[in-house]
Amino acid sequence: MDTKTAKLITALRDKARSLGFDDIKFARADSIPDAGERLHHFVDLGYHGTMAWMADTAERRSSPQNLWPDVQTVIMLAMNYGPGDAPEDHPLRHLDDKSSAGISVYARNRDYHDVIKGRLKEIAAFLVSRAGGDVKVFVDTAPVMEKPIAEAAGLGWQGKHTNLVSRNLGSWFFLGSIFTSLNLPESGAERDHCGSCRACLDSCPTDAFPAPYQLDARRCISYLTIEHPGPIPAEFRTAMGNRIYGCDDCLAACPWNKFASAAHEAKLVARDDLKSPRLTQLLTLADQEFRKFFSGSPIKRIGRNRFIRNVLIAAGNSKDPSLLEQVEPLLQDPDPTVRSSAVWAFGQLADQADMEMRRQAALKSETDPLVREEWKTV
Structure with missing residues (x-):
């Protein structure tokens, strides 16, 4: 050089x-x-x-x-x-x-x-x-x-x-x-330092890695909560837990992270209200409120309906019946994906007698096939 x-x-x-x-x-x-x-x-x-x-x-x-x-x-x-x-x-x-x-x-x-x-x-x-x-x-x-x-x-x-x-x-x-377009000197490639470690693979809640160095996005919670349209597939709902936007499990498991905080300061500071927001707060967000709350955030790009779908899955997984107060109104939401997700969440939180009564009433009035199927199977 x-x-x-x-x-x-x-x-x-x-x-x-x-x-x-x-x-x-x-x-x-x-x-x-x-x-x-x-x-x-x-x-x-x-x-x-x-x-x-x-x-x-x-x-x-x-x-x-x-x-x-x-x-x-x-x-x-x-x-x-x-x-x-x-x-x-x-x-x-x-x-x-x-x-x-x-x-x-x-x-x-x-x-x-x-x-x-x-x-x-x-x-x-x-x-x-x-x-x-x-x-x-x-x-x-x-x-x-x-x-x-x-x-x-x-x-x-x-x-x-x-x-x-x-x-x-x-x-x-x-x-x-x-x-x-300039011809600048190359730095040289980095070699793989993973060795025999498989902490990231073993940490995945949905087994999204068919093999090391391979990702099946269809099973990845980051994909499911951000890119995937429509309802969350039933087989992944429980495994999603309360992850409502992305998933950091495999990243957090990496042993090399111990060098990151010691040597480098993060250049983007997290909003305090996004570190562990309450499900009760998020479930009530209408479209305008959603846009305001997530102004300047990448979360805004998925839209209110997809976001509420994710929050409803988390609500169902919480097993907290006090969330029924926020979940129940979403059974009437204009968006079919939100309604179907609310049905699932309601089914996880409500007692069996209430659920059966709601099911019978809903099947008489609900016209969307997606939501009807959820009522039948939940």
Whole structure:
């Protein structure tokens, strides 16, 4: 590496640090030749579930150069979002309080897309001002295989839970990428440090890993609570517990997390009211209230109906009959998915005599086949 390039890399690293990024690495645009084949295999097995966009964009996603032919180097950046060390910050604290709700750590903050993309643009503009070239920035929403590229760049390795793991950041960090037409020196790939550990695999409540390094999204609580439309499949409802948005079990189990909090401070501070919100509060959110409460949060993107569906599953799993006061009105909700989920929750909380009386009355008036089937089977 010549002196001029070395100074540029140092300047980029300093700029990234000043903007809150914990690491920055560089990969050649052609550094993931096998990623496309692995993606097609994933889609062929149906592991992508209803995420049709993964199949539709598979060709562009398989290589950075398929997305933008001019790219020569991909700059990958990491930003720690790990939970704090205080007991109230523990990512799985909600599991001990069934009347509270579990929200994935990454979603307890502002929407990371908004936070990171602006900062990536600053770094990209800085790069162009120093070295020229063309640039494009991406944060999760474009067809970019960020994790394989990040592994090739040396930010970390894809662990057995398929998420990226870093020896410095554990499993708690966001990724962002800058594509550039400049030919910058690559950092070198990171090797796998999982060894014989299978803590992440064993922690999964729904057995979503058919094998190490493979994820069947259709069984994953993160997919079910965020991407999946319609009712939660019956086989996963009990296992969901009170996880209402995402699932951190496999991330929290990773032993490499012990290095994250010790060496790096999270750049996004969680909202106190999203650490362990009460189910009683969430069940009563109408659409406008939902939008206001989750303003600036990634949770807002799934919409009120899908969110209430998730909260109703948690309510049913709580076995707390006092929640019937909030669940019962949702039996009349305009949305069929909400109504059907309310039926299930009601069935878990109400006594048998009340449930049977409600069933008979509902089957006389309910016209939606989805909701009728729930009344018949609950």
